Amino acid sequence: MTGDAKKKSAGRNLPAAIGVGVGLGVLVVASLFIYKPVFIGVIAVAVVVGLWELTSRLAERKDIHVPLVPLAVGGVAMVVAGYVRGAEGAWVAVALTALAVLVWRMTEPPENYLRDVTAGVFAAFYVPFLASFVALMLAADDGPRRVLVFLLLTVVSDTGAYAVGWRFGRHKLAPRISPGKTREGLLGAIAFAMVAGALSMQYLIKDGAWWQGLLLGLAVAVSATLGDLGESMIKRDLGIKDMGKLLPGHGGIMDRLDSLLPTAPVVWLLMVIFVGGG
Incomplete structure (x- = not known):
């Protein structure tokens, strides 16, 4: 293997990556064509785990504490609302999620309130709101x-x-x-x-x-x-x-x-x- 190839493949376990990728692909495609609500569940789980990863890294690296509970509940609601009620439902869910983040954070001291809720609203749009468009596609x-x-x-x-x-x-x-x-x-x-x-x-x-x-x-x-x-x-x-x-x-x-x-x-x-x- 050349030096360039070594460098470009460094840091990743390629067999594991391929195995995990194939496994995820099979799971996703199977749930997609077996029963639509099952795939909605797959999206919801991915959204919750993604939000957990993002908020955990924000807390560890930047000391930004985003309330995960309203984000996770609201994120699932966005996906379900997008599937059941279309784009309008997703927009209503994201607005209510942002409001829930603002209120939930009020239970903590006011220091860094604006920073934390701003990160929370960003997370709501970045992960579950964008994911809700997959649910919109699925509803057709x-x-x-x-x-x-x-x-x-x-x-x-x-x-x-x-x-x-x-x-x-x-x-x-x-x-x-x-x-x-x-x-x-x-x-x-x-x-x-x-x-x-x-x-x-x-x-x-x-x-x-x-x-x-x-x-x-x-x-x-x-x-x-x-x-x-x-x-x-x-x-x-x-x-x-x-x-x-x-x-x-x-x-x-x-x-x-x-x-x-x-x-x-x-x-x-x-x-x-x-x-x-x-």
């Missing part, structure tokens, strides 16, 4: 297929970025944020996602067209990359490599949700524009 008649396309394109984008960046990457994309990302990797993400998008929209989505898939793939590659960079900014500010250690070879749940969360509203919106709300 062909919801499982829409969610499958969303997951597939995000994974393909990440894979394309890694494969092309590992082999051809020379020019850094954002060295101060994520030194491992390259412009060549971004082009790989775009190319892989556009091809996968064209095939997915043509063969998986009723009334979908290949050209819509090209646009969808482009949008996914951009949003997934920005999401990854966004979480990298958070982790750099916190001075950590991973948000958690729950998933061997991957880090924490938040380290897997980084590209999925900002991509969910993008895919939901484009699906509505292209083929309707279902």
